[in-house]
Amino acid sequence: MDHKHSALLITLFLITYPINIYCFSPHSPLSSPSPDKSPIKTHSPSKPSRLSPSPSLPSSPSNPSTSLSIHSELEPKQSQALRSFNISTTKDPCFQPSPHNATLCNSEKPFRHLISLRLLNCSDNVEMSTTTFKSLNTLQHLEFLNCPVSPFHFPDELIASLRSFTCVNSLRQLTGVWFSRLKNLTDLTVSQVMVNTPRPSIILGNMKNLRSVTISNTNLTGTLPKTWNLNITHIDLSGNRLKGNVPNSLTLLSDLEFLNLSSNALTGELPSSLGDLITLRILSFASNSLSGSIPESILKIPGLLHLDLSSNHFNGTIPKFLTEMKELKYLNLENNNFHGVIPFNGSFIKRLAVFMVGGNSNLCYNQSIVPSKLKLGIAPCDKDGLPGSPLPDSLLDLSLSSDDSSSVDNKVGNESSHKAQTPAAAPAPVKRDSRHELSKIVLGVAIGLSSIVFLIVFLVFLSKWCG
Template sequence: MAPGPPILLILLSLLPLSHSSSLSPHTTAISPTKSPSAPTPLTSPAPTHSHLPSPSSSSSSSTLDPKQIRALQSLNIPTSKDPCIQPSFHNATACDASKPFRHLLSLRLSNCSDDLEMSITALKSLSTLTNLAFINCPISPIHFPSELTSNLRSFTCIKSLKKLTGVWLGRMQNLTDLTVSGVTVNASGPSIILGNMKKLKSVTITASNLTGYLPKHWHLNVTHLDLSGNKLKGKIPSSLTQLENLEFLNLSSNALNGEIPSSFGDLISLQNVSLASNSLSGAVPDSMAAMPALVHLDLGTNQLNGTIPKFISEMKGLKYLNLEKNNFNGVMPFNASFLQRLVVFKVGGNTNLCYNHSTISSKVKLGIAPCDKHGLPISPPPARESGGDSSGGSSSDDDYSMGDDINHKESHHHGPSKVVLGVAIGLSSIVFLIVFLILLSKWCG
């Protein structure tokens, strides 16, 4: 039985060999065709330096299509690591799972150099992209090949490409997500851009000097619409309220006028709405009472008038409410419990609006005056703007007059004490003088 141990040793020695012959599930198989520009990755199983590829990206060749590798290299994007597995810090990528080569589906270029140029050849090679983003890339305008234009589903341009036109953007008709911000868009109105984008769900065109009027026709699958910070004018079309799936609406900081459409409440899915910093007038439409999902309502800095509707206080999910700098009048219909539910509440700058001081403490700085017994704002005393706030919680019908009475009594209280002090000092001086003269006469005598 002596041969037993040597045979066991031989079997044990074969185990590491059989283990090393199987590929790790994270290891990319060697591609039969290697791009001449793709270097051979290091094969160290446990690199200790941050600039070395991780084990999951170790392969003798990139799995990406060689044509797309050359296209990325022309854009100064490093390809020493497989872009499908380990994108660089500034340039994010995503790929499909096709064989023998994978293809790019998503590419984000950020913080580009000013001299970067995108050739038509490189863009044709990248026509498999469905998601393309430029962030802080102030490069020259680009002509997209038709293959890429029709394939894109998401396009983002933030402070990039220097200048865009509505016609150029409008060619990407299959987009579901469009984001343009901080770059001038030359167009006669949003319709030029959005008219043929029938699949759009999210639209963001902000701070782009966009002029013209809001579209009269909308594609009903839009859920996110942000056209803030532009130069749009005219009225809000009632057709906008047909977007029953709309959850986010921001039309702030434009030059919109007229009244809020009476059918605005038809936007039953709306959660966040901002119409601030426009020239909207008229009353808040009663139909807004039928918007149960509303969380954020910003109507500040307009010319809205009438009374604030009481139904706003019945919106259980509301957290942000801005009604400041309008022309609202009458008694504010909110109590302390409603205000406590809010994270942000702004109502100042409505000179004809007042609050019921019997239900809201004067410690809450609202920026409006308390009401008198007739439901009218109590004018603050001259040159004492803080006097009204400090006395707003009193049970008197006229808080400011009570505050004046208190100040008046205090002034009378301080006046006599000063007179008494002056008389005492005068009498003390006379007594001292008399004593001094008596002592002087005795000394001379």
Template sequence: MEPPLLPTLLLLLLLLLLSTTTFSASAPPLRPTPSPASSPTPPKSTTPKAPSPTSSPTPKTPSPTSSPTPPKSTTPKTPSPISSPTPPNSSTPKTPSSPSSSSLDPKQLRALQSLNIPTSKDPCTQPSLLLPNTTLCDSSKPFRHILSLRLANCSDDVALSFTALKSLSTLQSLQFFNCPIAPIRFPADLVASLHSFTCINSLRRLTGVWLARLQNLTDLTVSNVEVNASGPFVILGNMKKLRSVTISHANLTGSVPRHWNLNLTHIDFSGNKLQGKIPSSITLLENLESLNLSSNSLNGEIPTSFGDLISLKNVSLASNSLSGAIPESMSAIPGLVHVDLSSNQLNGTIPNFLSDMKSLKHLNLANNDFHGVVPFNVSFINKLAVFKISRNSNLCYNHSVLSSKLKLGISPCDKHGLPMSPPPAKGDSSAEDSSDSDYDDSDGDDSDQKKDRHHGPSKVVLGVAIGLSSIVFLIIFLVLLSKWCG
């Protein structure tokens, strides 16, 4: 009975092992299906770097360096209700035929014609600020008079004449834009009437004595015009009503004035050749909102009483030769928005109080001699539109507080609070590679899935091979057993 039984048992065992092996090979690997939450997430973006003054986001007067000075409106100041000008672009302009209107003074009409200003229509009927040459007039009778005149992009044949200017003695605002014509002595009546004078890339060359005659000005703007004067005080000394002054890129020499009109709200002497120290008397200007002394040759320290400028919003002292530390008193200025102290020789540590300034949006301390650890955290840097501290060789950042992804342009600190030596170029590339890998946290999960998918089929093949080996081993064992039993 044994010989017939052995083949039967052998066949049953073979069928059992084959079915088990086939089931193990066809069954999918027991592995949880990834949920949508575990799917790879897109790489996180780095914290944006600070861009750059000047412009800031913060408006400013054109300057080679970043400048915080906001551009002043060239629209003339509104006169008294008795002589209020017709508003620009009025939807219901008065016509000359209207009983309440009047035509322009014939003398002023001829003066405009001499300046090549079209007078085919009444210039006071529909003044438009979009036109190169703009006039604003009062509503006096029987003739209206010009209160504001703007000359822009003048042709070569335009020339100022004393007669024309004498006829325009009612002007309160006179503006020149891109009019490189020869200047002329203003009549006394016009000098007394003018409250605002703007000269940008115009009138070729001016002198301090010529400007100083405009004693009733509240607003003076001279830019991109060479001014021959021994210093700003020669120009401003007798302007007792001045509120805003810009004399920029004018090749102006001398020093920053020590005596000021205390009602000043705007000072811009950028792009000149001023020398010496910033006088402490400038901190008496409690109404000052904007100060731009950038791109001069100023030296010495920032006045320790700088914090007395309690109304200050924008300050640029960039591109000078200033030294010393940032004065602690600056922490008393609550509304500072724009601070540019770049490209000087300032030293010491960066003060902590800067991070407490809630209005600050632009901070540029680059290219100085600051040392120590940067006292700012990520939240402070992220709220700024511009943040620059590069080219301070002795400055470093705490790598446990600030990430290298911020690209600050300075080295991380070692355990002693000193800058680590910059890595070689190859190290920089590897560092960038490693930082790039920081973005791939979720990609690592995805690579694990790929590995698992690769290992799944390998396990099935391994199971089949083990099963077949077992079958062969059993067959050999049973054959040997049958021979031994027989």
């Protein structure tokens, strides 16, 4: 090869070399890896790339492969804690999705740390103790799901870090004092766990930042707290043994969206200021011993979707203003002491996804505005506005499909109109006509048999006479 060709090749190499470096520079927009393609996978040690950095190069932020490799390692003591919980660390627990979606890590260096941990379906040999959790003081979210192990004290460092705690069918019996130490929580969920405390305020009194609380099916006793964090948005204390009145202070929670106090032993009337909860979407007082009427202030809750007052002792008439609640989709008023005529027409009832009003023996509906095919569980009103006799089963059992709804409406309307004009004994002539037709058939058969017998006798007589 002559000097001219050599010079030409060297020149071409020097020209192209900087371009190659630029194209794969970590600061170039063209080198940014796509979200689903990690640089570690691209530059796999088993298949080194021609352009991958030399192993002898020091790690630095400008070396994405090396820095991200270190970045993904979990702190060793936390890895050991995970193994004691029977969570495998063979696969990087910080890599998403993690095993059983149980872990989530931050992006600290040189080691990452757990910020979220879910312990699910724990076996009997799982080791859980204060010592084990000392290394997990970076956790912000901790969940126990179906882990009925003995309770233990969380270390102070972990308590200070925790923001969300969930305990479902886990940790066996706990006390209000045990929960009260978790004072920095914004989210508390406890369900299907025996909680021994004289009143819920012992649990909630120190949680000044609480935004969401669920303590359900825990045998919780006492009365409802008089004071709450005013920024709370979710309260579920259902399935317990709470007693006493619903305090007026509860209606001061202007950000509350979800309130479920069902299946307790609450008594008295609902606060007249209930309508001050203007952001409420879900409201349930079902299965208590509440009485009185439905507060008119509820009308001021514009976005209420779900209202359940069933299985109480509410009385009076059902207010017509409920029809003005445009967002309402679920209305359950069954098993109370309401009386009079329900103020709803068929179009309002059909707009609801769920409407239940049965179990109110002194309640009835106006047949002229409510289709008789709707099974409401109450009787139609008589001319005095009192519950009359129930409709025949033939009308109650009519089925309504999306394809023939108009024809069924017409059919029910015609039958109802005919029933109003026909005496109760009207079906009797139909039965008499049926018996008359049967008599004709029997008479015809008898005449036919007589003719056959007469013919046989005549033939026998004729054969003897001819012989």
